[in-house]
C-alpha cells in the first residue's frame with residue numbers, strides 16, 4: 001500500500017546538515033554554517049535536528065587513515081565546543097550509519113549521469129574548466145566514481161532522515177537541487193515515499209580571506225594567516241587581523257568592490273555586533289577611524305564572539321576518557337533508528 005509523502009512528513013521540521021572532517025573549522029564555517037546549527041537548538045524547540053560529520057564524503061579526496069581519524073575527532077570536539085548538545089541534536093559520524101550508503105546505491109539507480117556531469121564540484125576539485133565533460137580525456141583519466149557521485153551520497157544523507165530543511169552555504173545550493181531531483185526520480189519510479197527538502201541559506205555574508213579579501217576564507221588556502229580558526233587564541237586572532245590586507249585610503253567606507261579588505265573587516269564586525277548594525281551602518285559610525293583602529297575593534301569582537309570555544313575544544317581532545325567515542329556512538333544509535341524508518345519504506349517500495 002502506498003501512502004502519500006505528505007502523510008508521512010512529520011509536522012515538526014526535520015533539519016539535517018553535514019560537515020566534512022577536513023580540519024578545524026574556521027570563522028567562515030562558523031558564521032556561514034555551524035553557528036546556525038547551534039542557534040536552531042533554541043530557536044526551534046520542536047524541530048528534530050540531525051548533524052553529521054561526513055567521513056564517507058571525506059575520502060573522495062584520498063587521505064591517510066590516521067589523519068582522517070584525527071580530523072573526525074577534531075570535528076566532533078569542535079561541534080561540541082561551539083555548543084551542539086548531543087541530547088538536543090543527533091550528532092554522528094556518517095560511516096557509522098550504513099543506511100546512508102545503502103540509500104545512495106538505490107538513489108544512484110534512478111539518478112541521471114547527464115545531470116551529475118553538469119554539476120560543478122567534481123570539475124573544481126580536479127581543477128578542470130567549467131565546461132569540461134566526462135568524455136574529455138583529462139577528466140576521464142582522473143575522475144573517480146566516488147567524486148562524481150558525491151551529490152548522490154549527499155542526497156541520501158538528507159533523504160534517509162526525511163529532512164524537510166537543510167541549512168547550508170550558497171555553494172551547496174546545486175547539491176540541494178540535485179537532492180530534490182533524486183526525490184522526483186525515486187518517487188516517480190516507486191511511489192511518493194521520499195520527502196523533498198528545502199534549503200535554508202544563512203542570512204550572513206561570506207567571510208573572505210584575510211590575506212586575499214577577493215576570495216573566500218577557506219581551509220585549503222596555503223596562507224595560515226588567511227583564516228581564523230575557531231580554536232585560535234586571542235593572541236593569534238589579534239596577530240592575524242592586524243596583518244589583514246587592507247588599503248591605503250584614509251577613513252572607513254563600506255565599498256566591497258573597491259575596498260574588499262575593509263569591507264570584509266566591517267562584515268566580520270557586523271556579524272558579532274551587539275546592536276546588530278549592518279556593515280554599512282558600522283562604516284558610517286566609524287567613518288573617521290583608521291584601519292588600525294578598525295582592526296583592533298574587529299579583534300576584540302572576534303575574541304569575544306569565540307570566547308570559551310578554544311578551552312572547551314582543548315579539554316574535549318586532551319581528556320582522553322572515551323567521552324567523544326561515547327557521544328559518537330550515542331548519536332549513531334539515534335541516527336540508525338531515524339534512518340531505519342525510511343529504509344523500511346524504501347526497501348518495501350523497491351521490492352527487497
Ligand code: AMP
Pocket residue numbers: 019020027028029030031032033167168169170171172205206207208216217218219
Ligand atoms: P567547507 O569548509 O567548504 O566544507 O564548508 C562547510 C560549510 O561552511 C558550508 O556550508 C559552507 O558554505 C560554509 N563556508 C565555508 N567557507 C565559508 C566562508 N568563507 N564564508 C561563509 N561560509 C563558509
Ligand code: TRP
Pocket residue numbers: 016017018019020054057153154157158166167168172175
Ligand atoms: N557537501 C557538504 C559540504 O561540503 C557536506 C554535506 C554532506 C552536507 N552531506 C550533506 C551538507 C547533507 C548538507 C546536507 O559542505
